[in-house]
Amino acid sequence: MADSENRIEVSHVTHEFHGAALRATGGKLVAVNDVSFSLTDSPPQIVNLVGQSGSGKSTLARIILGLQKPTRGSVTFNGKDVYRLGGRDKEEYLRSVQPVFQDPYGIFNPFYKVDRVLWKAIKKFHLAKGRSDGLEVIERSLRAVDLRPEDVLGRYPHQLSGGQRQRVMLARVHMLQPRFIIADEPVSMLDAAVRVLFLNILIDFRDKYGMTTLFITHDLSTSYYVGGDIMVMHKGGIVESGKVDDVLVNPEHPYTRMLLSSVPVPDPDARWKDRAQVVLAEEEEELVVDKPDIEAPNP
Amino acid sequence: MRRFARSLWKLWSSSHKFQIGIVIIAVFVVVAILHGPIVATIGHGQDPLGTAAYTPWQLPSRTNILGTDRYGRDILALTVTGLASSLQVGAVAGLISTVVGVLVAFIAGYKGGKLDSLLSGTADVFLVVPSLPILITLSAYVTNLSLAAIGVILAIFSWALAARTIRSQVLSLRTRPYVELAKVSRMSDLEIIVQELVPNLLPFIGVGFANAVLGSIFALVGLEVIGLGPSNVIDLGLMLNWAIGWGTLSLGMWPMFVAPIFVLGMLFFAVNLINIGLEETYNPRLRKVAGA
Numbered sequence: 001m002a003d004s005e006n007r008i009e010v011s012h013v014t015h016e017f018h019g020a021a022l023r024a025t026g027g028k029l030v031a032v033n034d035v036s037f038s039l040t041d042s043p044p045q046i047v048n049l050v051g052q053s054g055s056g057k058s059t060l061a062r063i064i065l066g067l068q069k070p071t072r073g074s075v076t077f078n079g080k081d082v083y084r085l086g087g088r089d090k091e092e093y094l095r096s097v098q099p100v101f102q103d104p105y106g107i108f109n110p111f112y113k114v115d116r117v118l119w120k121a122i123k124k125f126h127l128a129k130g131r132s133d134g135l136e137v138i139e140r141s142l143r144a145v146d147l148r149p150e151d152v153l154g155r156y157p158h159q160l161s162g163g164q165r166q167r168v169m170l171a172r173v174h175m176l177q178p179r180f181i182i183a184d185e186p187v188s189m190l191d192a193a194v195r196v197l198f199l200n201i202l203i204d205f206r207d208k209y210g211m212t213t214l215f216i217t218h219d220l221s222t223s224y225y226v227g228g229d230i231m232v233m234h235k236g237g238i239v240e241s242g243k244v245d246d247v248l249v250n251p252e253h254p255y256t257r258m259l260l261s262s263v264p265v266p267d268p269d270a271r272w273k274d275r276a277q278v279v280l281a282e283e284e285e286e287l288v289v290d291k292p293d294i295e296a297p298n299p
Numbered sequence: 300m301r302r303f304a305r306s307l308w309k310l311w312s313s314s315h316k317f318q319i320g321i322v323i324i325a326v327f328v329v330v331a332i333l334h335g336p337i338v339a340t341i342g343h344g345q346d347p348l349g350t351a352a353y354t355p356w357q358l359p360s361r362t363n364i365l366g367t368d369r370y371g372r373d374i375l376a377l378t379v380t381g382l383a384s385s386l387q388v389g390a391v392a393g394l395i396s397t398v399v400g401v402l403v404a405f406i407a408g409y410k411g412g413k414l415d416s417l418l419s420g421t422a423d424v425f426l427v428v429p430s431l432p433i434l435i436t437l438s439a440y441v442t443n444l445s446l447a448a449i450g451v452i453l454a455i456f457s458w459a460l461a462a463r464t465i466r467s468q469v470l471s472l473r474t475r476p477y478v479e480l481a482k483v484s485r486m487s488d489l490e491i492i493v494q495e496l497v498p499n500l501l502p503f504i505g506v507g508f509a510n511a512v513l514g515s516i517f518a519l520v521g522l523e524v525i526g527l528g529p530s531n532v533i534d535l536g537l538m539l540n541w542a543i544g545w546g547t548l549s550l551g552m553w554p555m556f557v558a559p560i561f562v563l564g565m566l567f568f569a570v571n572l573i574n575i576g577l578e579e580t581y582n583p584r585l586r587k588v589a590g591a
Contacts, residue, residue: 067479094483106476111498117480124485 006078006096006179008039008064013073015059031059032070033236041179044210046202048223048244050259051233057216058102060233061184064214065099066090095125098178102185104165108157114168115153121172141174145201163194170201173211181205181213187222199226220263224248232256303498310502310580317576323569327382327562334383338376347373348380348533356552365554369545377538378558384446384534385516385563391450392457392515397508399454400461405492407462408469419466422459430456431521438527446532453515461507468503472496502577513570520563535559 015032033056039047051057062068064075066082075082077093085093101107108114118138121127128134139149145167152160152168160168166186173181183202187195203226205211217223223230223244231241232253240253251257311318330337341347341364350370357367365374407418437452438444444452472478473496481491497504516535522528523536524543542548542556 062479065479065483067482091485094485099480099483101476101480103476107480109475109477109495109499117484120481120484120486 005040005042007041008097008180009076009079010038010060010064011036011074011076013060013063013070013075015056015063015068015070015072030236032056032063034073035060035233035236035238036073037231037238037241039180039212039214041210041212044206044212046206046213046215046226046228048226048228048230049214049216049233050218050220050223050230052218052259055233056236057218057233058184061099061182061214061216064182065097066093091125095176096179098173098176098181100166100169100173100181100183100186102188104162104169104189105157107169108165110157112156113153114155114157114160114165117168118172118175121175125176127175137175138171141171142168144174145170146197147171163190163198166190166194166198167201170198170205174205174209177209177211179211181211182216183213184216185218186215188217188219195222196225202226220248220259232259310577313580314576316572317580320569320572320576323565324573327566327569328386330379331383331386334379337379341373341376341379347376356550358552359554365558366552368541368552368555374554374558377533378535378562380533381535381538381559382562384532385519385536386512387446388450388453388519388534389512389516391447392453393508393512395451395454396458396511396515397461397504399458400507400511401465401504403458403462404465404469405496408466409473409488409492409496415466419463422462422466425456425459426463428456430518434518434522435525435527438522438529443531444529446529449519449529450515453518454511456518457511457514461511464507465500465503468500469496472499502581506574506577509570509573513567516566517563535563 013032013035014030017029017031018027035056037047039045049057049060059068063070064082066075066085069083077085077096080089080093082093108117115138118141119134122134122137128137138153142149142152147164147167152164157165166189169186181202187198190198199222202213202215206213213226215223215226227244229241230244230247231238232247232255233239234253234255240247240251240256247256248260251260311321338347342352346352350372353363353367353371353373355367355369355371357363359366363373363375365378368374368377403418403422407415407422434452434456478491478495481495486494519528519534520536520539523534524539526540528534528536528540536559538559539556542559545552545555547553547555
């Protein structure tokens with residue numbers, strides 16, 4: 001689809017949080033520690049970023065979206081630093097990189113109807129001229145994510161289900177047609193059926209429109225489902241990366257193994273007891289290491 | 300806009316306390332605005348506030364519904380005039396302190412960082428400054444203060460509280476996902492503040508305004524009672540000052556102090572009813588409904 005390659009380059013990004021609450025650990029928390037990777041839209045792909053809560057996944061997503069300037073390191077889009085973009089370039093960057101956030105409840109301002117989020121995108125990115133044109137764009141995008149416009153338009157956020165709201169966000173992405181989607185745990189608050197629907201739409205977007213997704217999750221089964229590349233994040237750093245099939249079948253890093261063994265197996269014959277003990281033993285070991293989680297990890 | 304009207308209507312119909320409070324305030328405001336014609340009607344063509352307009356020290360009768368004071372002035376007319384000037388001071392002070400407070404709160408809360416430290420620090424200083432001694436000194440020093448000037452002075456000491464409370468709300472709202480979505484939708488900071496944050500804070504701002512108005516009215520009453528107000532303006536505090544100075548309690552001339560105290564008490568009552576009503580509406584746990 002894209003006539004030329006677009007590329008997001010994350011190089012040596014480190015982000016530290018400072019604050020009085022962190023005084024016990026030296027006043028800072030290293031959320032992201034010297035992370036480098038790149039995303040490209042040719043060929044379009046889904047890149048999984050997995051890790052437990054607090055491993056720095058969301059901070060990394062916010063940094064890529066231009067919402068949080070990293071302490072050190074840089075994020076470049078087609079060679080230009082994301083945090084030094086002028087008006088035109090900034091518009092192009094936001095046009096090319098759009099998010100889907102985790103919380104389908106907080107993403108809508110309760111004061112307005114859900115239509116507003118879509119209309120705002122149309123106005124701010126000049127997607128259509130006039131009302132009827134805009135409505136057409138909105139309805140087409142809603143249908144593309146399996147929503148009936150009459151079910152959604154004219155409603156307030158609290159009148160929609162979590163799955164519907166999250167798909168309205170996907171409709172917004174569909175309207176904007178960005179090259180990259182930064183999806184920060186988009187399915188963690190959805191039930192299993194809606195989750196698969198949502199993931200299928202993401203895969204669909206990749207195949208039909210050539211969008212590359214950075215799919216952030218803590219649920220290994222979802223990354224197994226979408227496939228592609230995977231990066232395992234632990235305490236702010238990327239400890240292992242590769243193809244999903246390789247990493248999840250033959251994990252090399254002990255943390256990846258720990259994550260994998262924490263997934264419950266839907267098999268009644270599985271020796272749950274043994275497995276539980278293994279998990280427990282490994283988790284206990286992890287816990288000892290985990291305790292100074294707030295500290296700067298020693299490389 | 301229709302949504303706004305509807306939410307106002309929902310607010311109105313949500314709580315009887317809120318309704319009663321609003322009605323009381325509305326009556327007072329109408330009386331204050333129409334104080335000229337009302338006073339004229341009481342006087343039947345002559346000025347009921349002129350010295351020796353009637354016989355002094357009358358108890359309530361058909362000609363003077365609330366009796367007269369030491370100089371033969373009609374007490375009902377005094378009360379209506381006093382209410383008008385008290386509300387005027389309250390409105391000026393409340394408006395200024397709310398506008399300043401909201402501006403400071405949004406700039407500090409939204410921008411954060413050093414600017415936040417500077418603005419919050421300033422607000423803290425104004426919060427701990429003992430306002431009454433300063434006001435006493437100021438009004439003893441400056442003579443011939445107009446009502447508006449008094450309002451401005453009172454506002455200087457009341458914007459900080461509004462700023463602090465609204466800032467904390469802004470701090471919690473600005474990290475909501477919908478604000479981040481607005482940022483990646485190319486909305487400017489001003490658009491985000493006006494369109495995304497302010498609508499959700501309207502009840503807070505409303506309560507802050509009501510409290511600032513009430514606080515200023517009572518601050519002025521406090522000054523007047525100890526004889527340090529703008530002396531050429533009749534307001535409710537000045538009436539209380541006269542009532543104390545003339546020994547109306549021992550004379551048995553009860554309308555002189557009952558009238559202003561009743562009006563002030565009703566104002567306080569009404570604003571508190573509105574606050575309670577708003578809180579019940581926005582904090583469902585307070586609603587006395589089973590299962591809510």
